Amino acid sequence: MTLNWWTLGFQTVNVLVLIWLLQRFFWRPVSAMITQRQATIRKSVDDAHAIEAKAAAALATTVTTRAGFEAERQTILADAHKAAEAARASLLDTARTQALALQAAATAAIEAGRQAADAAWSGRAGQLAIGMAGRLATRLEGAAVQALFLDSLVQAIRALPEAVRAGLAVDGVTLDAVSDAPLDDAARAVAVTAIHGAIGAQPEIGFKVDASLIGGLELHAPHLTVANSWRADLARIHDQLPGESQPAPRPKASNAPLPLATVPTAA
Amino acid sequence: MNSPLSSPPVWQIGPVTITGDVVATWVIMAVLVAASLLATRHLALVPTRTQAVLELIVGTVDQQIRDTMQLPPGRYRAFIGTLFGFIFVANWSSLIPGVRPPTAHLETDAALALLVFLAVIWFGVQAGGIRGYLATFATPNLVMVPLNVIESVTRTFSLLVRLFGNVMSGVFVVGIVLSLAGLLVPIPLMALDLLTGAVQAYIFAILAMVFIAGAMPPKGNKQ
Numbered sequence: 439m440t441l442n443w444w445t446l447g448f449q450t451v452n453v454l455v456l457i458w459l460l461q462r463f464f465w466r467p468v469s470a471m472i473t474q475r476q477a478t479i480r481k482s483v484d485d486a487h488a489i490e491a492k493a494a495a496a497l498a499t500t501v502t503t504r505a506g507f508e509a510e511r512q513t514i515l516a517d518a519h520k521a522a523e524a525a526r527a528s529l530l531d532t533a534r535t536q537a538l539a540l541q542a543a544a545t546a547a548i549e550a551g552r553q554a555a556d557a558a559w560s561g562r563a564g565q566l567a568i569g570m571a572g573r574l575a576t577r578l579e580g581a582a583v584q585a586l587f588l589d590s591l592v593q594a595i596r597a598l599p600e601a602v603r604a605g606l607a608v609d610g611v612t613l614d615a616v617s618d619a620p621l622d623d624a625a626r627a628v629a630v631t632a633i634h635g636a637i638g639a640q641p642e643i644g645f646k647v648d649a650s651l652i653g654g655l656e657l658h659a660p661h662l663t664v665a666n667s668w669r670a671d672l673a674r675i676h677d678q679l680p681g682e683s684q685p686a687p688r689p690k691a692s693n694a695p696l697p698l699a700t701v702p703t704a705a
Numbered sequence: 706m707n708s709p710l711s712s713p714p715v716w717q718i719g720p721v722t723i724t725g726d727v728v729a730t731w732v733i734m735a736v737l738v739a740a741s742l743l744a745t746r747h748l749a750l751v752p753t754r755t756q757a758v759l760e761l762i763v764g765t766v767d768q769q770i771r772d773t774m775q776l777p778p779g780r781y782r783a784f785i786g787t788l789f790g791f792i793f794v795a796n797w798s799s800l801i802p803g804v805r806p807p808t809a810h811l812e813t814d815a816a817l818a819l820l821v822f823l824a825v826i827w828f829g830v831q832a833g834g835i836r837g838y839l840a841t842f843a844t845p846n847l848v849m850v851p852l853n854v855i856e857s858v859t860r861t862f863s864l865l866v867r868l869f870g871n872v873m874s875g876v877f878v879v880g881i882v883l884s885l886a887g888l889l890v891p892i893p894l895m896a897l898d899l900l901t902g903a904v905q906a907y908i909f910a911i912l913a914m915v916f917i918a919g920a921m922p923p924k925g926n927k928q
Contacts (some may be wrong), residue, residue: 441812441815444721444723445722445810445812446812447725447816448723448814449816450819452727452731452734453787453791454814455734455790456734456737457787459734459738460741460786460787460790463738464759465763465782465783467748468745468759469757469763469767469779472763478750507883522867539798626919629733634777
């Protein structure tokens with residue numbers, strides 16, 4: 439076995455040439471392409487990172503802006519709540535005031551209505567009572583009742599002031615003795631005597647009949663009336679009833695007897 | 706039958722003898738360069754399937770260099786990759802009828818081993834300078850210098866003999882079996898020979914990387 443040095447040399451050169459050729463036409467281009475792709479990918483990744491960073495910054499800005507929006511929204515809501523609360527308080531105050539006013543007005547109206555109703559019912563009750571009393575009083579007739587009315591009239595005349603009684607005795611003055619029913623002559627004489635005695639003079643006295651008196655005997659002078667009748671008594675009682683400010687209605691005459699004594703009233 | 710160890714001349718020009726191994730090597734070179742030119746005509750950022758295969762090959766070689774030498778692959782890629790590719794294609798050229806692998810002859814393997822021997826010196830000097838390269842013989846201490854010098858020669862011979870013996874033996878066995886048995890009988894042995902050829906190409910490249918890496922100065926001591 440021998441070694442061919444020419445072949446050894448050729449093969450050495452051949453392999454060296456092959457190394458150079460493949461370095462030029464294979465290893466270097468492919469490696470360069472790999473490097474280029476890696477650079478491209480790296481650049482893409484860097485660009486992606488840069489874009490990601492920009493996106494993160496934009497997101498942070500957006501988050502900050504949204505936080506600002508949120509704060510502004512909270513502020514606006516707080517202001518709106520304050521305004522609404524103030525408006526509500528104002529409306530409540532106004533409504534409360536109006537309600538109180540309406541309540542007071544309603545209370546006053548109710549009270550006024552109640553008082554009016556009370557007065558009306560009181561008036562009606564008084565009228566009913568007076569009517570009933572008048573009907574009962576018309577049934578009281580007779581000499582005893584006339585004597586009582588005459589006695590009451592005499593006492594009322596005597597209770598008059600002296601100057602008034604003196605005025606009744608002036609010459610030319612005619613006094614009218616008014617009764618609810620005509621008096622007979624004897625009753626008239628007794629009445630004239632008693633009235634003259636009470637006045638202390640003897641003026642002229644005429645007799646008249648007024649059925650609306652219900653019962654009683656009154657003395658009418660030109661400027662003076664001595665009321666002494668059931669009608670005057672009932673009117674006075676009616677005027678004294680609570681809630682009565684209007685004059686009492688005149689009770690209608692009837693045949694009922696007079697159950698009550700009257701108190702003379704100077705007019 | 707000619708001896709498998711003999712390499713008959715194809716041309717004789719004076720003292721210069723062109724053997725069949727050299728011609729076969731030229732053919733392999735032409736095929737590899739032509740294939741490279743064809744494959745790398747349309748490289749683009751968006752790779753085709755062919756380009757992906759090429760990049761896979763380059764990436765695998767780079768990764769092997771990184772794993773074995775612990776160095777950036779750029780400077781050694783062409784040498785290591787071409788050694789592997791040439792030996793691989795040369796070993797597998799036995800598939801072509803009538804073609805004997807160039808690596809089945811001593812001169813080709815000796816040329817490859819010689820190139821590895823020179824490359825160790827070249828890359829070692831480039832990395833650490835002459836003193837740095839020579840200093841690698843004194844590791845771990847000066848006593849080891851003679852042994853390291855002897856080793857640098859003997860490992861070159863081991864490369865030569867390993868590759869030659871494996872490839873030549875495969876060719877021998879296939880030739881003997883083919884001469885004794887029928888046409889299809891050597892096929893399993895040929896398949897085994899292909900496996901052996903691929904493994905030997907890988908081993909040769911790995912050992913070349915190991916030897917070159919051994920000539921590198923220790924880290925932190927580079928010039």
